[in-house]
Amino acid sequence: MPGSELTRKQHTLGGTAGIVLLALALAYRFFPGWFHLQPPPEPVAAPSVVGQRAPTTWSAVQQGAPQTRSEPVEEAPPAEVGTSLADAIRMGPPAPTSKEVAALLKRARAAEEKGALLDPKNGAITLYRSALSQGDGNVEAEAGLERIGGALRDWALAAIDRGDENTAQRYLAAYAELPHADGELTAARARLKTLHEILPMLTRAAELMKTGNITEPADENALSIYRKAAELDPGNRLVDAGLAEIERGYLDHALNEAAQDNFENADRMLGLASAIRPGSQALLDTRARIEGIRRQRAETVLAQARSALDSGNADLAEELAKKAQSISADLGGLDDFNLRLRNARLYASLKPGQVLRDRFLDAAGSAPAIVVIPTGQFVMGSAADEPGHSDNEEPQRRVRIEVGFALGQSEVTVGQFREFVRASKYATDAERLGGAAVYEENTGRIVNRSGMSWQNDYRGERAGDDLPVVNVSWNDASAYLAWLSDRTGKKYRLPSEAEFEYALRAGSSTRYPWGDGDPDKVVGNVTGEGDRSPSKRSWSSAFPRYSDGYWGPAPAKTFAPSTYGLYDMEGNVSEWIEDCWHDNYVRAPRDSKAWVNPGCERRVVRGGSWGSDPDQVRSAFRLAAPAEARSARVGFRVARDL
Numbered sequence: 001m002p003g004s005e006l007t008r009k010q011h012t013l014g015g016t017a018g019i020v021l022l023a024l025a026l027a028y029r030f031f032p033g034w035f036h037l038q039p040p041p042e043p044v045a046a047p048s049v050v051g052q053r054a055p056t057t058w059s060a061v062q063q064g065a066p067q068t069r070s071e072p073v074e075e076a077p078p079a080e081v082g083t084s085l086a087d088a089i090r091m092g093p094p095a096p097t098s099k100e101v102a103a104l105l106k107r108a109r110a111a112e113e114k115g116a117l118l119d120p121k122n123g124a125i126t127l128y129r130s131a132l133s134q135g136d137g138n139v140e141a142e143a144g145l146e147r148i149g150g151a152l153r154d155w156a157l158a159a160i161d162r163g164d165e166n167t168a169q170r171y172l173a174a175y176a177e178l179p180h181a182d183g184e185l186t187a188a189r190a191r192l193k194t195l196h197e198i199l200p201m202l203t204r205a206a207e208l209m210k211t212g213n214i215t216e217p218a219d220e221n222a223l224s225i226y227r228k229a230a231e232l233d234p235g236n237r238l239v240d241a242g243l244a245e246i247e248r249g250y251l252d253h254a255l256n257e258a259a260q261d262n263f264e265n266a267d268r269m270l271g272l273a274s275a276i277r278p279g280s281q282a283l284l285d286t287r288a289r290i291e292g293i294r295r296q297r298a299e300t301v302l303a304q305a306r307s308a309l310d311s312g313n314a315d316l317a318e319e320l321a322k323k324a325q326s327i328s329a330d331l332g333g334l335d336d337f338n339l340r341l342r343n344a345r346l347y348a349s350l351k352p353g354q355v356l357r358d359r360f361l362d363a364a365g366s367a368p369a370i371v372v373i374p375t376g377q378f379v380m381g382s383a384a385d386e387p388g389h390s391d392n393e394e395p396q397r398r399v400r401i402e403v404g405f406a407l408g409q410s411e412v413t414v415g416q417f418r419e420f421v422r423a424s425k426y427a428t429d430a431e432r433l434g435g436a437a438v439y440e441e442n443t444g445r446i447v448n449r450s451g452m453s454w455q456n457d458y459r460g461e462r463a464g465d466d467l468p469v470v471n472v473s474w475n476d477a478s479a480y481l482a483w484l485s486d487r488t489g490k491k492y493r494l495p496s497e498a499e500f501e502y503a504l505r506a507g508s509s510t511r512y513p514w515g516d517g518d519p520d521k522v523v524g525n526v527t528g529e530g531d532r533s534p535s536k537r538s539w540s541s542a543f544p545r546y547s548d549g550y551w552g553p554a555p556a557k558t559f560a561p562s563t564y565g566l567y568d569m570e571g572n573v574s575e576w577i578e579d580c581w582h583d584n585y586v587r588a589p590r591d592s593k594a595w596v597n598p599g600c601e602r603r604v605v606r607g608g609s610w611g612s613d614p615d616q617v618r619s620a621f622r623l624a625a626p627a628e629a630r631s632a633r634v635g636f637r638v639a640r641d642l
Contacts, residue, residue: 496593513619
């Protein structure tokens with residue numbers, strides 16, 4: 001059939017073409033010379049570089065204009081030799097390579113490997129061109145010239161970088177005669193032109209460096225010339241080397257100043273250096289070194305400040321701490337030290353809220369526990385519209401507690417006062433005057449009764465050692481505190497009126513320490529509607545819906561402490577104060593010291609008691625009593641200077 005005949009012919013032609021193609025492939029594989037082709041060479045090591053490029057150094061710049069040097073040969077990556085079988089079939093058989101051309105190529109390769117490129121007789125360029133002149137299209141010769149052109153371009157740019165104008169011109173002239181990209185040649189020539197413009201500037205700058213005219217005079221110095229050159233050729237290595245040398249002078253000066261603790265001058269030198277080569281690695285490294293010196297020195301000075309503080313010299317410690325801060329403002333540990341220093345000045349190196357118990361110097365035993373009270377300020381007294389207000393509580397004034405002090409954690413107890421009496425053989429005012437005031441159950445009144453003293457409780461019975469001592473006068477309290485000062489070597493005293501109200505308020509500004517209204521929970525031993533005496537008596541004036549479970553004083557520390565860690569400030573027993581009585585606060589001191597007049601007979605009593613009317617529990621409440629007065633509702637607590 002016609003269709004079958006056509007198909008058979010197509011198969012025959014296809015098979016013949018396949019055989020021919022296979023034969024060509026085998027011939028190309030085993031006899032590449034027939035096609036004027038060579039198989040791809042095995043990978044070989046890159047040719048050696050003739051000579052080494054010397055780094056740009058400032059010493060070279062200082063010699064004047066850069067000198068012309070012979071350029072090292074740098075081999076570009078070898079061009080790919082040969083072509084694919086498909087390309088060979090498409091182009092057809094290449095022209096055969098003659099023995100003469102092969103010899104020229106061999107000599108050219110050898111010259112290229114030795115770096116002999118520009119020799120007009122036996123240089124690689126001349127030999128490759130001779131090979132090309134013997135026959136068009138020699139792939140190896142063309143690749144060699146292209147490779148050499150790329151190397152000459154790179155060498156010209158390297159010569160420009162180091163300021164070797166003559167060498168750069170020679171390489172660019174040769175590069176222009178070889179295969180090249182027009183844009184690359186134009187860019188290289190532009191750089192060479194710029195180099196020609198700045199070389200005299202570099203020479204002048206180097207001369208000024210030699211004579212020490214680095215930044216002076218203002219109109220002609222090395223730094224200004226280098227900066228002008230940098231504007232013409234940003235990134236020029238020689239310009240950067242000159243600027244780096246000037247920068248190095250400032251950096252060395254900065255290091256020298258830091259080594260002598262002149263950190264202010266060191267910072268000034270760093271500032272000048274940073275304007276020359278902003279962000280340079282040398283600048284960053286030097287700044288880091290100086291910061292290390294600074295921190296180490298500051299830590300040493302701070303350690304000296306700690307030693308001074310430990311030895312009790314707060315003034316020297318403060319001076320050294322300020323010096324450490326001036327050296328390194330963000331020095332670690334400085335804030336903690338300043339707090340210690342502040343505490344040393346305000347609290348004798350103690351901490352607010354810290355509980356102390358001073359031991360006796362000459363015998364076993366210790367003083368009552370005291371609590372360090374934080375410094376601060378508050379408004380003392382009460383406003384005219386406060387319920388229960390009295391004229392003696394005004395005018396209100398702001399009082400600053402600028403010096404730390406400590407206050408008894410609780411009222412002085414019977415047991416603590418007994419220790420004093422036994423040791424000193426002291427006779428109290430109650431014992432000398434024949435009695436004291438106690439609560440009479442059958443009448444519900446406080447009455448004077450002979451034979452009563454500090455050893456009796458509010459009913460006149462023997463008092464337990466854990467009860468607050470009562471039936472002691474202001475004179476008795478002062479005698480106890482003088483004895484305590486002698487036994488401990490510390491300054492014990494009664495609290496001032498300002499100190500007591502400040503500690504009682506504990507940061508509050510309300511009618512009572514807990515707020516303006518009636519207490520909604522047990523706050524201390526005060527008169528409550530639910531309190532009952534042993535014979536079931538109740539108070540005629542008391543806090544409604546309140547009961548603390550006591551009629552009469554409670555043992556010390558029965559109720560929860562205040563914010564400042566003090567017990568029974570608002571109740572239990574009222575307390576003697578150091579101040580003389582004044583009818584109001586007109587001309588009262590604005591600090592926390594006691595307001596005392598020589599020879600005064602009446603003293604201040606502060607704080608509510610187990611039998612006080614609610615108005616008398618107010619934070620501002622105060623009353624007067626003779627210094628020899630004794631009562632079953634009045635005791636005292638200690639204060640101590642720090």
